[in-house]
Amino acid sequence: MRNELYAGLRRKITAITLVVSITPLLALGATIYFQFSGMYRDKIKEQIYYRAKTQADGVDLFLKERTAILGAMADTNQFNFIVEEKNLLPIFSIVNQRAGAFVDLGVIDNAGRQSAYVGPYDLAGLNYYQQPWFGEVMTKGIYISDVYTGFRQIPHFIIAVRRQENQLGWILRATIDSDVFGAIVKAAQVGRTGDAYIINSEGIFQTRPRFEGKILERSHLDPSQFGGRTTILERMDKRGKSTLYAGSWLNNDKWLLVISQEVEEEMASFYATRSIEIAIIMAGVLAIVMVTLFTTRTTVNRLRETDGRLDELNAQLVHSDKLAALGKMAAGVAHEINNPLAVILQKTGWMEDLLEDEDLSKSNSYAELKASIAKIEEHVERARKVVHGMLGYVRKMEPRLEDVDINDTIMQTLSLLSNYARINNIEIKTDFAVDLPVIASDQSQLQQVFLNIINNAIDAIRKDGLIWVRTKRDDSWLSVNIEDTGPGIPPDKQKRVFDPFFTTKEPGKGTGLGLWISHSIIEKMGGSISFETDVGKGSTFTIRIPIVVPEKK
Amino acid sequence: MDLFRVLVVDDEKDFLETLVKRLNKRNIETAGVASGEQALEMMKQKLFDVVILDIKMPGGMDGIEALREMKKIQPLAEILLLTGHAAVETSIEGMKLGAFDYLLKPIKLEELLVKLAQAFEKKDSHDQKIRSARIKELIRFPGRVFDQEKP
Incomplete structure (x- = not known):
C-alpha cells in the first residue's frame, strides 16, 4: 500500500x-x-x-x-x-x-x-x-x-x-x-x-x-x-x-x-546544423531524463526514510502515551485498592487482638483461626506489594535533582545485590569509564533502575554465570551496559518486555513492574532503555542518560 | 510508655472504628472522627499529642487545609499523614507545613505504633524543652511567670 x-x-x-x-x-x-x-x-x-x-x-x-x-x-x-x-x-x-x-x-x-x-x-x-x-x-x-x-x-x-x-x-x-x-x-x-x-x-x-x-x-x-x-x-x-x-x-x-x-x-550546411541541434537536444533530453530519474528516486527514498522514522517516532510516542495513561490509572487503582486493604488489615488485626482475649485461646478452632488470619494478612501483604509497585511508578513522576556519580550509584546497587549473586554463583564484573562527569539526576530512581535490571539479569541466569556492567561516555550521553549470560528473551516476548505486569518469573516472584517503572523513570529523565538479546547466549540492556551538568551552588 | 492521646481522622468508617478500637485496646487514648471539620472541632475542646490524618478525603475539607488549621489550633501536636495513594507531592507539602511523617495505606498496626512512638517522643522532647526553658526562665526571673500569666 x-x-x-x-x-x-x-x-x-x-x-x-x-x-x-x-x-x-x-x-x-x-x-x-x-x-x-x-x-x-x-x-x-x-x-x-x-x-x-x-x-x-x-x-x-x-x-x-x-x-x-x-x-x-x-x-x-x-x-x-x-x-x-x-x-x-x-x-x-x-x-x-x-x-x-x-x-x-x-x-x-x-x-x-x-x-x-x-x-x-x-x-x-x-x-x-x-x-x-x-x-x-x-x-x-x-x-x-x-x-x-x-x-x-x-x-x-x-x-x-x-x-x-x-x-x-x-x-x-x-x-x-x-x-x-x-x-x-x-x-x-x-x-x-x-x-x-x-x-x-x-x-x-x-x-x-x-x-x-x-x-x-x-x-x-x-x-x-x-x-x-x-x-x-x-x-x-x-x-x-x-x-x-x-x-x-x-x-x-x-x-x-x-x-x-x-x-x-x-540546404546541406543547414542540415548539418540541424543534426547538431538534434544531437544537442537529444543529449539534453537524455541528461534531463537521467537527472530527473535520479533525483526523483533520491527524493522519494529520502521521503520514505523520513516517513519511516516518523512512524517509528509515532509508535514510540503512542507507547509512551500508553505508559503514561497506565500510570495515571495505576494511581487511581492503587488508591481504590489500598483503602479496602487498609480496612481488611485493621479488621484482621482486630480479630487477632480479640483472639488473644478471653478464653478463645482455648477454643478448638483457635489454631485454625489464627492460621487463617495469618494467611489473610499474608495475601493483603502480597496485594500491597503489587499496588506499591505500581505506586513506585507514580512516585517517580517527580524526580529530585541531586549530584549523582553514576559509577558510585552502580557500586552501591551492586553491594545490595552481591549476596544474592554470590549464593547463585554469579560473578558480576565491572568496567567503568573513569572520566564520567557528575550529573544532576535522581540517585534513588537511578538506583531503582539499576537494581531492577541487574536483579533481572541474576534471575535470568538463575545459576552460574557472569554479568558485565559497563559505563562509558558517549558525547552528551552516559551509557550503562548490563550484559548477562542468561537464556535471552524469546522473540515473541521481546515486544512486551516494558509492559506493566508482564513477567516471565514464577507467580509471586515478580510483579512485572520492574522494567515498566525503569522505562518510565529513564524516559522521564530524557534518556532511553533498549536491549539486544541473543536467544541462548544472553541479553544486553543499555541505559542512556543525558548528561545534565549540576548547577553551580 | 506514658499515656498519650491520639486523634484519628479518616473518612473510611470501618478503618476508623477498627483502628480506634485497637489503639484504645493498647492503652492509647484514641478518638476518631470522619472529617476535617469534626477534627478541628474536637481539637478545640481537647488536647492531642498525635493526630493521624488521611490527606485524601473525598468532599469536605482537604487534608492539607485541615493540617494547616490543626497547626493553628494546637501547634505542638504532631501530625502523621496517611495516604491511600502515592501523593508524594502532597505529603511533602504536608511535611513542609509541619507534619511529622507520612505513611502509606495499608499499614500494619506495629508499624503505625512505631511511628506513633517516634512522634510522641519528638513531641515529648519538644515539651520537655519548652518546660526546661520555662524553668530556666523562672529561675532567672522568678517574677516573669506571673507577668506572663496575666492576660
Missing part, C-alpha cells in the same frame, strides 16, 4: 519534471529549426533569383552588343560595298575582334538571296526568302532567331539586322555558335546539382543543359509558369526531391534563362 503510494508519487514527480523541462526544450528547438529553415530557404531563393537575373542581364547584354555591332556595320557600309566578299571579310574580322563569338557573316539582298558570305560553311547563294525570319527582319529591322540546326546541322542561332538603303532593304546576318553562347550561361551552373540554361517560349532548350536534356529538345518546364521578368518556382521530382527554379526573361521575352538548384544541396 505504502509502496504503491511512493511509486505513484515517483511517477508523478518524474512525469511533471520531464514534461516541464523537456517541453520548452523541444519547443525552443522546433522554433529555432523552423525559423532558421525558413530564413535559410529565403536566402537560397534570393541567391538563385539574383543569379538568374544577373545571368539573364549578361546574356541580354551579349545579344545587344552583337546586335549593335552588326547594326553599326550595316549602317556604315553600302550594300554595293559590303556585297563584295573581299570587303565583307575585314568587316567579319573586325566584328569578331570587337565582340567575338561570330561564326559567319552574310549579306542577303531584298529578294532573300545570300549575296555574300564569309564563314566556314558553303552557304553562298542560298535563298532565305521562304524562311519565316526573313519577313520578320524585313519588317522589324532586327531579328534574333531561336537556336536551330539549319543547313549545317550544328545548333546555332542568327542575328540579323536590316539596312534600308534608299528604297532598297538588305540584311546583314551573322551566326553565333550556340556552344560559345552556351558557355556564358553555363558559368551559372554551380554546385553538384546546379543547372543553368536557356529555353525559348515553347520550352525548347536553347543552350545545352547540364542534366535535364539536350539542346533543341523540349524541356519539362512550361515557360508559361514563369511570370514577368524574374520569377522562382519550386517543384518536386519523382524521387521527392525539391528543386528550385529561377527563370528570367530576356531577348524581348523570347527566351527564358533558367537556373535550377536542388534545395537539398543548398
